[in-house]
Amino acid sequence: MARFPKPPEGSWTEHYPELGTAPVSYEDSVNPEIYELERTAIFKRAWLNVGRVEQIPRKGSYFTKEVAAVNTSIIVVRTRGDEVKAFHNVCRHRGNKLVWDDMPQEETSGTCRQFTCKYHAWRYNLDGDLTFVQQEGEFFDLDRSRYGLVPVHCEVWEGFIFVNFAKEPEQSLTDFLGPMITDLAGYPFDKMTSRWHYRSEVKANWKLYMDAFQEFYHAPVLHANQTPTAFSKAAAEAGFEAPHYRIQGPHRLVSTSGIRAWELDASMRKPIEDICQSGLFGPWEKPDLGPMPTGLNPARCDPWGLDSFQLFPNFTILFWGQGWYLTYHYWPTSYNTHIFEGTLYFxxxxxxxxxxxxxLAAASFKEYGLQDANTLEATQSMLETRILDKYLLCDQEILIRHLHKETAEWIADYQRTAEKAV
Structure with missing residues (x-):
């Protein structure tokens, strides 16, 4: 019997009939040709989050981002006019990568007054204008105003920096996010300045890791050894059920109930949790953050666990009921590899x-994430055998259906548009 009310249709999946209930294919996670289509149809068209404004706190602050899916590197900078801008990280002279430290393929950050190319010392101001050319008189009809850095469309929402690699974005950032995401405006993101960041290169398709973090059906089994036996046994017997799912446009939400760890029997907690008064769900003492946006905790659970908002294509904002949040990024590097980034904010x-x-919360998250990553590499290796071509999904895996369906629809839309243009 369900612990939480389900929609009138009888299940969350049937509440969104366009998803269907049949077994699904994972061909999009093992086929290099589909990955190549994703690069153009999705990652060159969708708005992509690349960071937060706290990473560039002062005028002249910058960071670089490697985006293998679109085969580029970008510079994100706070200008003298206090704007946030993004540029392709390439010098207009001979194509050298403009900003890098010791290793050209590694990301970097810092503060500067201008960007100077390591190769021939061409210089650009923070707005991307070309301001100096070494031995300028040796060039032919050089008009510096025509050779600034190549801009990338860049917009900021609630401190999150998004870029779009299309020549002209099909939607504004606000329209792309839609009401389900923009209703989160007002959350005190700016107060969450205590930051932990983890990065891992994972030998699995980027969507497989997204799948793992948009369902919690696996948690009582895969993570059983992360908790005392008494807790693991109770969790396995109860299974997992979310009180609320929501799909809007290309984005998704799963909301869960929570626990009050300090009220559990001591046998269900690790000694370190009692010592630190914290754990995976965060510190036991909840900070006073003021009124929360109405878009959070839609099932009005008490206690509330978390809300995980999956922003298409590769970004997640996960709010914990204990007054902190984290983000996930899944950056494809090939059809069966990607870079996973997890960042915690308190x-x-x-x-x-x-x-x-x-x-302790940050260390606990890392251990859970490593278990997920290791399992996904095992999944990828067997999916690629193609021994099976369809896989069963339960109602608690509804968001997986949506991600793979949305991926296919973005590709189909791109192909239709390309055919019309011929």
Whole structure:
């Protein structure tokens, strides 16, 4: 019997009939040709989150981002006019990568007054204008105003920096996000300045990791060894059921109920959790963040666990009921490899105890993430055998159906548009 009410249709999946209930194909996760289509049809058309404004706090602050899916590197910078702009990271002279440190393929960040090419010292100001050319008189009819850095469409929503690689984006960022995401405006993102960042190169298709984090059906089994036996046994017997799912446009939401770890029997907690008064769900002492956006905790659970918003194509914002949030990014590097990034955000700790509590939550997240990544590499290896061509999904895996359906629809839309243009 369901622990939470389901829609009138009887299941969340049937509430969205366009998804169907049949077994699904994972061909889009093992086929190099489909990956090549994704690069153009999705990653060159969708708005992509590349970071937050806290990464560029002052005028002249910048960071670079390698985006293998579109075969480029970009510079994101705060200009003297206090604008956030993005440019392709390429010098207009001979094509050298403009901003890098010791290793050209590694990302970097810093603060500067101008960007200077390491090769021939061409210089660009923070707005991307070409301001200096070494031995300028040796060039033929050089008009510096025509040779600034190549801009990338860049917009900011609630401190999140998004870029779009299309010549002209098909939608504004606000329209792309839609009401389900924009209703999160007002969350105190700017107060969450205590930051932990993890990065891992994963030998699995980018969508497989997204699949793992948009369902929690796996949690009582895969992560059983992360909790004391008493807790793991109770969790396995109960299974997992989410009280709310929502799909809007290309984006998805799963909302869960939570626990009050400090109210559980001591046998269900690790000793370190009692010492630090924290755990995977975050520090036990919840900060006062003021009123929350109406878009959070749609099932009005008490206690509330988390809301995981999956922003198409490769970005997740996950809000924890204990007053902090984290983000996931899944950056494809080939059809069967990607870079996973997990970043945790807390309010600045006021006491050593608060700091230690945040540290334990961050370390707990890392351990859970490593278990997921290791399992996904095993999944990828067997999917590629193609011994099976269709796979069963339960109602708690509804968001997986949507991601793969949305991926196929973006590709089909791109192909239709390309055919009309011929």
């Amino acid at each position: 309010p600045q700790a006021r006491t050593p105890r608060e700091r230690v509590g945040q540290e």
